[in-house]
Amino acid sequence: MTGKKTDESDAQWIQRLHSCGLLNSSFLPDDRIETLRTLVRYRRSLSNDSSSYILRMQKSLELMNVKIHTVISDLMGKTGTAIVEAIINGERKAEHFLPLVDGRIKADRETILKSLEGNWRTEHLFLLKQSYTMYQFIQNQLLVCEQEVEKTLQLMAAEKQEGVIENIAPKSTYSANPLKKKTKNEPTFNTREYLKMIHGTDVIAIYGISETVITRWSGTKKISLLMTMNSIKKNSD
Numbered sequence: 001m002t003g004k005k006t007d008e009s010d011a012q013w014i015q016r017l018h019s020c021g022l023l024n025s026s027f028l029p030d031d032r033i034e035t036l037r038t039l040v041r042y043r044r045s046l047s048n049d050s051s052s053y054i055l056r057m058q059k060s061l062e063l064m065n066v067k068i069h070t071v072i073s074d075l076m077g078k079t080g081t082a083i084v085e086a087i088i089n090g091e092r093k094a095e096h097f098l099p100l101v102d103g104r105i106k107a108d109r110e111t112i113l114k115s116l117e118g119n120w121r122t123e124h125l126f127l128l129k130q131s132y133t134m135y136q137f138i139q140n141q142l143l144v145c146e147q148e149v150e151k152t153l154q155l156m157a158a159e160k161q162e163g164v165i166e167n168i169a170p171k172s173t174y175s176a177n178p179l180k181k182k183t184k185n186e187p188t189f190n191t192r193e194y195l196k197m198i199h200g201t202d203v204i205a206i207y208g209i210s211e212t213v214i215t216r217w218s219g220t221k222k223i224s225l226l227m228t229m230n231s232i233k234k235n236s237d
Helices: 008-020 031-063 078-088 094-100 110-115 122-160 191-198 211-216 220-235
Strands: none
Touching: 031 122, 078 094, 078 122, 094 110, 122 191
8 A cells, every 4th residue: 555654554555455365364263272272372482482492401510511412312311411410519530420421422432531521610600500499380380281171172172072081091001093192392291192082183294293283272273273274195196
């Protein structure tokens, strides 16, 4: 629209387009989906905060010339967590960390020992402890948030089952698709089964879709479009 742009002129132009049938309809989530969307976005924010504190721990270790985060793939995995906790609790001798190293770590003994020889500066030890404490706190908040997400999914599933809330098997006992790798930030509960009950099909089976991605797409319109496209692809193969 040419000329001076104002909110009023924009509104008039949109109204004109609407009267001519030139505007596409927008998806307006209902109350339940709006609740789920808010919780899932908050969970994603917590996950991002958690990652930032891992980076801060890596920086503290780097400034102390401790290179263990370059030897192991995940600083907050089994080995990394054990070593960070040992450092915070006062351990300083590199050889004393060796019993904490998981057998699956591919680095040799000498490489691991060299990566754990640091200058142990007091200020960086303090920051490491602070960052690890904040990381633990956020992880606990993530679990609390996921409980609320699961409650919302239970209510959505019950609406599709005439008010009946079925017991969902724990995720640890669920046989996932072996062709799909588990991602680090997946929810702890069995998202897949809830979504099957809500949408009547296994949306996680769609190529390229994981539990982490699908929980972000709280709008049923987008999921329905995905299922349609997947069906078309199968028919054309």
